[in-house]
Amino acid sequence: VVAAAGVGERAGAGGLKQFRPIAGVPMLLRAVRPFANHPEVRRIIVAVPPNCAAEPPQWLRDATGERVVLIAGGPTRSASVRAGFEALGAECTIVLVHDAARPFVSRETIDAVIATAARGVGAVPAVPVGDTLKRAMNGSSRIESTVERTALWRAHTPQGFPHRMLEDLLRRSTETSTTDEAALAEAAGHPVELVPDRTSNLKITTPEDFELAEALARL
Ligand code: CTP
Numbered sequence: 001v002v003a004a005a006g007v008g009e010r011a012g013a014g015g016l017k018q019f020r021p022i023a024g025v026p027m028l029l030r031a032v033r034p035f036a037n038h039p040e041v042r043r044i045i046v047a048v049p050p051n052c053a054a055e056p057p058q059w060l061r062d063a064t065g066e067r068v069v070l071i072a073g074g075p076t077r078s079a080s081v082r083a084g085f086e087a088l089g090a091e092c093t094i095v096l097v098h099d100a101a102r103p104f105v106s107r108e109t110i111d112a113v114i115a116t117a118a119r120g121v122g123a124v125p126a127v128p129v130g131d132t133l134k135r136a137m138n139g140s141s142r143i144e145s146t147v148e149r150t151a152l153w154r155a156h157t158p159q160g161f162p163h164r165m166l167e168d169l170l171r172r173s174t175e176t177s178t179t180d181e182a183a184l185a186e187a188a189g190h191p192v193e194l195v196p197d198r199t200s201n202l203k204i205t206t207p208e209d210f211e212l213a214e215a216l217a218r219l
């Protein structure tokens with residue numbers, strides 16, 4: 001399930017963030033391709049803004065077919081993921097949820113997430129926090145303290161789950177503000193494991209991230 005129905009407010013002007021080209025290739029295509037090229041991925045449901053689902057641009061129309069399907073996302077990421085999950089066939093035993101805003105996911109990461117979820121647990125690709133972390137005093141630039149960073153990881157996508165686990169989580173949750181599905185699993189007491197990922201699987205959020213992405217795409 002690819003979440004691609006956001007508006008990209010923090011990315012500034014320049015059209016829908018997930019449709020914006022990175023070295024000539026729309027970010028959404030870059031995010032979908034490693035899954036489309038993966039032999040174990042049966043179906044790819046892409047949740048896009050409702051107007052785009054109704055009238056996709058030609059490049060997106062060209063990328064869809066029997067295996068890659070467009071659906072209308074919802075007003076929040078959680079709603080979009082939920083809609084995507086509901087559009088999946090029951091033949092999928094493992095479900096991966098990926099953000100269109102992560103165009104550099106590697107084959108190795110997808111493999112590792114599938115392998116972990118296949119053991120019956122949730123899988124979260126992540127990288128250990130490398131910087132020293134500071135906590136600021138309420139609303140100011142004054143530092144209150146240093147946060148212990150050992151044991152802290154930055155969570156990425158694709159996050160993987162056994163179909164039954166995700167179904168259960170989505171059925172029980174009315175939460176719409178969670179930024180990832182793993183949080184639901186953790187709260188419900190399901191085992192969720194970290195899968196070491198690469199720093200290059202970054203999320204594109206701001207205009208500066210697009211500059212980084214351009215450079216990364218040309219490496
Ligand atoms: N997303 C979605 N449906 C929404 C909101 C977000 O599918 N209603 C997707 C985005 O398209 C993105 C992913 O969730 O691929 C992660 O969200 P984020 O990076 O925050 O993207 P946006 O919500 O589009 O950006 P912003 O928060 O700056 O508006």
Ligand code: MG
Nearest residue numbers: 006007008077
């Ligand atoms: Mg957002």
